[in-house]
Amino acid sequence: MIEFINVTKTYDKNEKDALKNVNLFIDKGEFVFLVGRSGAGKSTFIKLLLREIDASTGTVKIKGHDISKLSKKEIPYLRRKLGVVFQDFRLLENKSVYENVAYAMEIIGRPERKIRKKVPLALEMVGLSHRANHYPNELSGGEQQRVVIARAIINNPSILICDEPTGNLDPVTSRDIMRILEEINKHGTTVVVVTHDSEMVNIMKKRVLTLENGYLTSDDVKGRYRNAK
Ligand code: ADP
Numbered sequence: 001m002i003e004f005i006n007v008t009k010t011y012d013k014n015e016k017d018a019l020k021n022v023n024l025f026i027d028k029g030e031f032v033f034l035v036g037r038s039g040a041g042k043s044t045f046i047k048l049l050l051r052e053i054d055a056s057t058g059t060v061k062i063k064g065h066d067i068s069k070l071s072k073k074e075i076p077y078l079r080r081k082l083g084v085v086f087q088d089f090r091l092l093e094n095k096s097v098y099e100n101v102a103y104a105m106e107i108i109g110r111p112e113r114k115i116r117k118k119v120p121l122a123l124e125m126v127g128l129s130h131r132a133n134h135y136p137n138e139l140s141g142g143e144q145q146r147v148v149i150a151r152a153i154i155n156n157p158s159i160l161i162c163d164e165p166t167g168n169l170d171p172v173t174s175r176d177i178m179r180i181l182e183e184i185n186k187h188g189t190t191v192v193v194v195t196h197d198s199e200m201v202n203i204m205k206k207r208v209l210t211l212e213n214g215y216l217t218s219d220d221v222k223g224r225y226r227n228a229k
């Protein structure tokens, strides 16, 4: 599903590489944490997947396709396969919960009748049916993050990428968010969670990839967060 073959990313010739000879394979349906200190290369990993940036050397494959070979026209289709959840919610404040989620279908031209069918299902999936007509500023942080998740899954991405999804949330709310991500994963979506939240990683006992200074230094099945130097 996601494959990095000897991927190196250098932003600036005078600086160290942001990612260095990274090799990894994430299979369809996996749930993976990507951890590492600030500056380790986590955002670079996400930007490479979304093709916001290109690898300096090496190959990034999604579903078997080398994404560097995609034309400009094909990149939006790549991004549709990837749902993204950011820490800073990026919700539209003047739209209701329902409208925020529906909007993600509208912008890719899905018909109104599909939207009316799918948005309630997505809101149910994240436990927000009762908030459909509320506005983002009327919601708690955890609820806002659930809207973001509903929006990210509404177009059935194969892969859900979550960048610090529990960064600003208390432990109990964080656990709820993780349960929702697990549920989405059980329905077949590959889930990649980038996080600093070592407690959460240790509770979840999923595969953990660790980046240190651009190097992939560990890959543990049912791993623990390593407090890397
Ligand atoms: P993380 O997300 O783990 O904090 P990043 O991927 O943002 O790490 O950064 C990895 C390294 O690349 C850091 O040394 C950072 O300073 C550098 N870096 C990130 N983005 C840029 C950029 N646009 N230009 C130059 N260097 C960058």
Ligand code: ADP
Binding pocket: 080, 108, 109, 114, 154, 155, 156
């Ligand atoms: P359904 O299975 O709900 O009747 P379709 O057969 O139209 O819907 O499409 C199946 C899935 O493929 C949809 O859930 C939708 O996410 C995706 N899909 C279909 N057409 C498009 C499109 N133009 N852009 C993005 N995704 C699409």
